[in-house]
Amino acid sequence: MTTPAPSTGSLKLAVIPGDGIGQEVTPEALKVLEVAAPAGVKFEQTGYDLGAERYLATGEVLPDAVLGEIREHDAILLGAVGGKPNDPNLPPGILERGLLLRLRFELDHYVNLRPSRIYPGVASPLSEAVLQGQEVDFVVVREGTEGPYTGNGGALRVGTPAEVATEVSVNTAFGVERVLRDAFARAELRPAKKLTLVHKTNVLVNAGSVWWRLTQEVAAEHPDITVDYMHIDAAMIHMTTNPQRFDVIVTDNLFGDIITDLAAAITGGIGLAASGNVNPDRTAPSMFEPVHGSAPDIAGQQKADPTAAILSAGLLLDHLGHPEAAASIERAVLADLTDRAAGQGAARRTAEIGDAIAARVSG
């Protein structure tokens, strides 16, 4: 995690609204981004039409030329991609591997950042006995370019009773160390200064030993950080019975995928969960997106909550070196959520929520 000079002037933003509610939440995130941007920063937007709709219409997922163009931007804002569930014309993996993961891998988004916080007034599915009014506020640093997500593996005798299919999790000292360094640097910036490695070292002994060894090594450079370790299965228990104990969690790509959805659930749902696919070295643009999907069932009805997309725009500003602007978005969201908890604006449309948050940022 480097802290380079803030990006200022005219910044090039690639916008991929995608499918379903992605089309509705993205304009709200842009609305808020616009008003939150500090003086001297202007976003020059280019829209990219990518996702299920384009694939179904043209067979194209992410043409190389489009990827080349996107690469020339300062940052990417993505809504959501994905078609109707079980659409036979859209086999699983096409968009995920071909678009989302391709962007993460090609643009070297090795830090997949997912802050998790129970905002005041937001209902958690956890009981009061668990929460006890204590703060839940942690961040998951999920590795984004390795592990079981590399697409290594294959299949033999497909479709026959003798089929064998493999998935290879690839873990390199190079890849693990860099994400650990980022996670430790983030832990340094937090009051609790705690880092928890989550893995399954007792079964995945090869991958586990790289993660374990490098955690010890990087920890030695951060004597002020309290480091602990938890198996992914045990993490399920702690997350639901004592989530207050977490500060920074660092974990592999697949465990991170799983634990961040659990984190989103216990902190009030994926309607609020933001994420950044970050290239900390800035060799390519980072990408910010809500954790939720395209939700075809409620799409086009202005029913979606744009808060996760808006918070993702905040992460984008933070990444570009504008933490104050990012904080102004978070404060505005917090105020809006407090209003909601007080029963105000219960049935607002997507755009109305965006307007309300934007007004608070500029106000």
Add this chain to the structure above:
Amino acid sequence: MTTPAPSTGSLKLAVIPGDGIGQEVTPEALKVLEVAAPAGVKFEQTGYDLGAERYLATGEVLPDAVLGEIREHDAILLGAVGGKPNDPNLPPGILERGLLLRLRFELDHYVNLRPSRIYPGVASPLSEAVLQGQEVDFVVVREGTEGPYTGNGGALRVGTPAEVATEVSVNTAFGVERVLRDAFARAELRPAKKLTLVHKTNVLVNAGSVWWRLTQEVAAEHPDITVDYMHIDAAMIHMTTNPQRFDVIVTDNLFGDIITDLAAAITGGIGLAASGNVNPDRTAPSMFEPVHGSAPDIAGQQKADPTAAILSAGLLLDHLGHPEAAASIERAVLADLTDRAAGQGAARRTAEIGDAIAARVSG
């Protein structure tokens, strides 16, 4: 899932109390097993000293001769294995891979069975708004002999900055189909007749397609079963916001490991979670064990709750063809939990809980 004739007469039971609280909960499970066994069934026990203590004292994990002996039994009851956390003399994986997983693989425990139920009076970490007084009662059928647990993979340039470590998830049509058949058969026996496949087909496309294809194929033979599919990350959300929706969950070895700990957490903790490592074809003995570990921190103090071990003994009886005896254990546990909820016997010792449940079974 075959339903062979009940095993009667003198049955050979291999008992592996293991480490820590395993030593305390196992005698209680045996106590209850004894009184619950139907007329005409007698358990002839052989104890096996395996686990961290033996390894640390002798360097032995599971000698081939011992495995050979265990194989000659009708069933295995295991307490818990594992030493102190981060003991440098006990590297992660030694006992897990060398003992627990070796038993599961060698004895072909391809069905790892984990019933999950919120018993009346037991506190769940989920809020009343989520639970709404509705029943949570499902079973996870976790594949036990494939997936990322095979120990395939390896490492190159270990300990250097150029290290590469791999873990290979192996998935065969043979292995996936047989566990699916078992899961569908179990769904047939349940009132809700619902089966949910949990996987990550959109990223792990090779493994995912075997699971998906065979689920469709086996489903075609079970037109009365309602089948749905959920990604493992989405399952985190459903499990914490709407666990009532689950009936039978079938999933791979690693996803099953993760989801069953979450299931244990939301149903009141691993003090109550039982499991069976089942060889449905009975080509080798099945093994029954509580989901919890050896809990060195509370070991030797008679503080452990033996309920999970006792319920595991119930699964053992069920597997051997004695569902009525198994049900009598579950009823006794239920009554005991109801007493606890009423504030009775708050500070009972491990053996006192075992006595109370045994008394209810025989009473």
